[in-house]
Amino acid sequence: MKGLMMDYPLTLTHFLERAAKLFPRKEIVSQLPSGTHRYTYADLHRRARRLASALERLGVRPGDRVATFAWNHHRHLELYFAVPGLGAVLHTLNIRLFPDQIAYIVNHAEDKLIVVDDSLLPVLEKLQDKLQGVQGYVVMADGPLPETTLAPVYSYEELVEQGDEAYEFPRLDEDDAAIMCYTSGTTGNPKGCLYSHKALVVHTLVECLPDCLGLSERDVVMPIVPMFHVNAWGLPFAATLVGAKQVHPGPFLHPRDVAALIQQERVTITAGVPTIWIGLYELLKTERYDLSSLRGIIVGGSAVPKSLIEGFERDFGLQVVQAWGMTEMSPLGTVSRPKSHLEATLPEEELLELRAKQGIPAPFVELRAVDDQGREVPWDGRTMGELQVRGPWIIREYYHDPRTREAFDRGWFRTGDVVTIDPEGYIRIVDRTKDLVKSGGEWISSVELENAIMAHPKVLEAAVIAIPHPKWQERPLAVVVPKDEFKGQITKREILEFLSGKFAKWWLPDDVVFVERLPKTSVGKFDKKALRKQFESYTWPPREEEGAD
């Protein structure tokens, strides 16, 4: 027997219409090269409708892919609602990918239009000969349209101006595709994920729960995570759904700009990868900002060093909340907040350990860890296994990609992350399957070593990679960036002594190399692939030196 409920599709359009009706004067602030731009949810709604009608006039039809090549700002937000709202698919292109990868993605997704920031035009201009199916480019600029070789080209502002304000978004099927995003991927070409309206709606509802990201109308939400990286982790949707004020940093991601914007707009919740917050933490040690409005810094995308969680709290009274997710998961998977009985009973140090774990699964995310033989491993906090997940906002396949086959195991999505799960259900990401150091048949977690090294007071950043070893197959090499004031004043011995006692002896890196900077991926994570390439011809130090440590 079926329930007797109204047939009411779960689509993103409702978020926008609700915010415009209930919070019409709530502000949306964008930091643009031309200055601070402010408008309201009423304006967002009005302009999104005009834009949708103009895009239809340009020939965009339901199911067509409309790509964006842009920073975080109000226009990108308008596209977030206008494109899925008219039944087309918003494809957010990662502006930091290599040109060839951008061309691959645009062609693979068969993008019809690309909407681009004027400041990013040069990248697309160089690529345009390779962008086969693109029928037009829409340029977002504050003043007159800049000169460009792209053709045909349209002005975003003119389209909005000429659009129809009386436009009504059509009724959509909740299973229709709304957004498309490619994973930057560590090997091979990027893979496409295609999110439905329903998946994003349910994801948003869960994300807003108090034990997940806990968003309310009272918040001022600033995603630093780019709108081209898994929908800025869903925050623009979540903020719109609850009617929170939004702040978008545009291209201004330097810690000084971030701190100033938090202070100026009284931001309460912000989110981004650890690199951003490591930079902010260092800045706050020497420059004063009033960040007292902040009640949560959501950090994910890579493991969050324990020292960072501890440092923010101890030195500045700021709370860091770690979350884990993936492009394939829209992206929310787990959030690390201590359960109340643990908070009440665990000593400080253990609570900190817990918050440095990736957390417990959000409602509707099911997870398990599986060993080499495909057997589920126990939730004992010790046994490692590959993390597999399933749930309503997890992809069931990659978009037109044969690599779907190896990505699934009997209905579960294989994350490629190696984890332990403790009896309370907290996962700890031990490594990527590809980044583990396999030493003498045992696994060493590069991530745990990195985090421990990054807790050293003289260290800014550290990455650990596997280097082939004649006896042990692979051994860990630590690549370390010292803080500016300690350049040339830090030794391998200091690092190894700092680590000893924290790990089994055989886990300790066989060598420590100091570098100026670490290569980062397009979304700001340590690029282990590039680092491995950089150290391709590295040879281990002579044995006696090895023994001396």
Ligand code: AMP
């Ligand atoms: P992406 O699809 O680019 O968001 O990358 C997803 C991958 O980032 C995951 O599979 C993890 O390997 C990594 N990741 C995301 N969040 C975290 C986290 N909090 N701790 C450790 N790794 C993370």
